[in-house]
Amino acid sequence: MGEKVRVGLIYGGKSGEHDVSLSTAFAVLGEFDYTKYAIKPFYITKEGKWRSGSELSAPPQSKDELRFTGSGGTLSDSSAAVAPLFTGLDGASGEIDVLFPLLHGTFGEDGTMQGLFEVANLPYVGAGVLASAVGMDKVFMKKMFAQEGLPQCVFRHFNRTQWDKDPSFFIMEIEIALGYPCFIKPANLGSSVGISKARNRDELIAAVDYAFRFDRKVIVEEFVDAREIEVSVLGNDEPKASVPGEISASNEFYDYKAKYIDGKSTMHIPANIPDTAAEAIREMAVRAFQAIDGSGLSRVDFFLRKQDGQIFINEVNTMPGFTPFSMYPLMWKETGLSYRELLDALIDLAFARHAEKQRIDYGGGVTI
Incomplete structure (x- = not known):
């Protein structure tokens, strides 16, 4: 590995959450320590084409630069862009040390992209194939919660x-x-x-x-008449939970517009809830994270019923947003971990999980 850690940042994607991913990538690129990391951007168009940009030595000035539609980066579609991902990582010729997928939704957060990384034997930030797939499919996620004995609607x-x-x-x-x-x-x-x-x-x-x-x-x-409480989880086999936060949606419920467009939803961090409820929610968040075999990061969402204070788990998001309106980094900031420290931790966790997987004997020791 060279003087700087070479990070392949992947964003965009063939998903209804394409624009959310661009917002996340723009925010993350604005917080990286460029004295420590060399960032190689990989943009996936809405049609599923890959484009690789020039190595970044400073954050981009606008989201438009992330699409490489102007002079800010070199355009290389499809296989030519993906090729650097498969370059040998152990030698000096390796272009990427760790991948940081900032892909939300289908074909990015659902295990498909993670499968590509696994086949290529690359370290990457975030959940693995199983956790990503289960975390994306709300039906199977809820079945896992039921198996774990977590209360839900x-x-x-x-x-x-x-x-x-x-x-x-x-x-x-x-x-x-x-x-x-x-x-x-x-x-x-x-x-x-x-x-x-x-x-x-x-x-x-x-x-x-x-x-x-x-x-x-x-x-x-x-429908449950409830307060919406969220918790950020960070870690691999021994995850930790942040202080809980609360969302007061600007619309009738916390929809796409309230999350990413109008910026009028109110966030209360930490949430103004009893200590016993906060501790119970944090404990349940870790259990949910482990139930789906999570790694790296997740945001776990809950309902706190107004009538009696009953807690219901809603869902786990294995690639939460990092936009200026996003709860995940804000809750860790309140817990004592800055945005930049959070990025460092996620990359360290990616390397640790990859090193652990290298200890596995996939051949089973069988000789024919």
């Missing part, structure tokens, strides 16, 4: 084929088990894309049709 799920075959069955089941209002979500998407709140049957049907635009599987969750 009532939900139902179905795929497009099942819904088209007998929508009346699922409508009846939802109305009996969940009632109105309820929330309808694509099972495999983040950043609140495709989410709707239904107050009656007509709105439910419209919301399901809308959610199917973004995924073949839909999940419907009961």
